[in-house]
Amino acid sequence: MAENLNLFTSTQNVIKEALTKLGYTEEMYELLKEPLRMMTVRIPVKMDDGSVKIFTGYRAQHNDAPGPTKGGVRFHPEVNEEEVKALSMWMTLKAGIVDLPYGGGKGGVICDPRQLSMREIENISRGYVRAISQIVGPTKDIPAPDVYTNSQIMAWMMDEYSRIREFDSPGFITGKPLALGGSHGREKATAQGVTICIHEAAKKRGIEIKGARVIVQGFGNAGSFLSKFMHDAGAKVVGISDAYGGLYDADGLDIDYLLDRRDSFGTITTLFDNTVTNQELLEMDCDILVPAAISNQITAENAHNIKAAIVVEAANGPTTLEATRILSERGILLVPDVLASSGGVTVSYFEWVQNNQGYYWTEEEVNDKLHRNLTKAFDNIYEVAQTRGVNMRLAAYMVGVRRAAEASKFRGWV
Numbered sequence: 001m002a003e004n005l006n007l008f009t010s011t012q013n014v015i016k017e018a019l020t021k022l023g024y025t026e027e028m029y030e031l032l033k034e035p036l037r038m039m040t041v042r043i044p045v046k047m048d049d050g051s052v053k054i055f056t057g058y059r060a061q062h063n064d065a066p067g068p069t070k071g072g073v074r075f076h077p078e079v080n081e082e083e084v085k086a087l088s089m090w091m092t093l094k095a096g097i098v099d100l101p102y103g104g105g106k107g108g109v110i111c112d113p114r115q116l117s118m119r120e121i122e123n124i125s126r127g128y129v130r131a132i133s134q135i136v137g138p139t140k141d142i143p144a145p146d147v148y149t150n151s152q153i154m155a156w157m158m159d160e161y162s163r164i165r166e167f168d169s170p171g172f173i174t175g176k177p178l179a180l181g182g183s184h185g186r187e188k189a190t191a192q193g194v195t196i197c198i199h200e201a202a203k204k205r206g207i208e209i210k211g212a213r214v215i216v217q218g219f220g221n222a223g224s225f226l227s228k229f230m231h232d233a234g235a236k237v238v239g240i241s242d243a244y245g246g247l248y249d250a251d252g253l254d255i256d257y258l259l260d261r262r263d264s265f266g267t268i269t270t271l272f273d274n275t276v277t278n279q280e281l282l283e284m285d286c287d288i289l290v291p292a293a294i295s296n297q298i299t300a301e302n303a304h305n306i307k308a309a310i311v312v313e314a315a316n317g318p319t320t321l322e323a324t325r326i327l328s329e330r331g332i333l334l335v336p337d338v339l340a341s342s343g344g345v346t347v348s349y350f351e352w353v354q355n356n357q358g359y360y361w362t363e364e365e366v367n368d369k370l371h372r373n374l375t376k377a378f379d380n381i382y383e384v385a386q387t388r389g390v391n392m393r394l395a396a397y398m399v400g401v402r403r404a405a406e407a408s409k410f411r412g413w414v
């Protein structure tokens with residue numbers, strides 16, 4: 001039978017399993033099995049050559065019982081409705097895991113920013129905000145960066161929203177530049193969170209970070225900072241990749257040089273001749289493997305060939321459920337996306353809190369709080385996995401779904 005690569009239906013399956021294990025009713029699953037709201041928008045954009053192009057975008061709001069919904073916006077040619085829905089459900093789980101007063105939201109626009117000018121990207125960003133402005137806001141649904149979106153795009157979106165509402169609204173969006181109410185530490189937060197999870201997972205497996213061989217798929221916001229943190233901690237980053245291929249060197253790559261040369265889309269391998277494919281890279285020798293790019297990368301096809309002892313998912317949805325089962329059976333410790341990549345939304349929450357209170361924290365304060373949240377979340381999920389005899393993904397779903405379920409119950413929805 002063909003493997004299920006549908007992110008939405010496989011997420012539903014695990015949510016159902018988690019709710020059943022926690023003793024919730026079928027009605028609770030009916031409520032949480034898909035977003036409460038899904039908006040599809042069409043965005044007309046004047047292109048630089050004078051033509052008008054219509055872009056399609058989405059915003060999904062999974063469950064707003066715990067508080068406003070929250071989650072990033074992705075600009076990518078492969079964005080689709082089902083993926084955005086699944087991404088919004090994962091945001092609910094992340095908020096539950098790191099104990100934030102949010103439900104999950106997520107958005108995306110089908111486009112390829114690598115083929116667009118800055119002006120065209122700005123027009124898409126502003127057009128997207130105009131199109132979804134009725135359903136978002138600092139106390140409704142708060143966007144943030146994701147694949148191929150960054151702090152400049154957040155700034156344009158914040159400006160557009162503030163103009164529509166006719167007041168300055170820094171709390172409308174997170175991941176902003178520092179000059180516009182961004183938080184210290186947000187840019188590196190996803191990678192910081194992944195790093196904390198790697199350290200915790202390595203302790204569980206008795207692996208020394210110093211000298212450990214690490215492969216990181218993706219060299220964008222998450223992957224590049226993570227490579228740097230691992231390198232600085234004394235690990236040997238032997239492989240990295242981007243959308244065009246991968247680089248592997250058993251003696252360790254020169255991470256500082258690669259960081260210096262990468263472009264703003266996280267592209268670096270196009271400067272080299274001796275590249276491997278992304279699929280080859282995933283199967284190469286290492287101790288720790290970090291998929292930090294896109295979904296469905298570790299599947300039933302290659303899960304048997306993964307050499308790492310630990311897989312830590314910085315990306316959303318990089319490992320299928322069948323591959324999760326195979327890795328688990330092989331004794332590989334998999335730290336799931338909803339835990340490992342929750343550092344980004346954690347510091348986004350800190351940014352929103354700082355915007356609301358109008359008083360800003362130092363980078364040390366932010367990093368301390370992040371460290372406390374993430375280690376607590378890791379320990380909690382590891383413990384649930386051990387005591388309930390389930391893998392880390394199911395344990396993370398069990399921990400993550402509880403807050404939305406309880407909030408929905410107290411509101412009298414179910």
Ligand SMILES: NC(=O)C1=CN([C@@H]2O[C@H](COP(=O)(O)OP(=O)(O)OC[C@H]3O[C@@H](n4cnc5c(N)ncnc54)[C@H](O)[C@@H]3O)[C@@H](O)[C@H]2O)C=CC1
Pocket residue numbers: 145146147148149190217218219220221222223241242243244265266267278292293294295314315316341342344345
């Ligand atoms: N930026 C954030 O705060 C957060 C990001 N994530 C997840 O981390 C992953 C990476 O996101 P960012 O680093 O923010 O994005 P980014 O846009 O900064 O970088 C994306 C990287 O993935 C590579 N890539 C794109 N398409 C690819 C393909 N088909 N095959 C292999 N590599 C490909 C790009 O070349 C680039 O190196 C995504 O799954 C995202 O959802 C998760 C939590 C928070």
Ligand SMILES: O=C(O)CCC(=O)C(=O)O
Pocket residue numbers: 070071072073094142143144145146174175316341342344345346348349
């Ligand atoms: O920072 C945020 O609010 C959301 C980050 C995000 O989209 C994610 O964790 O996938």
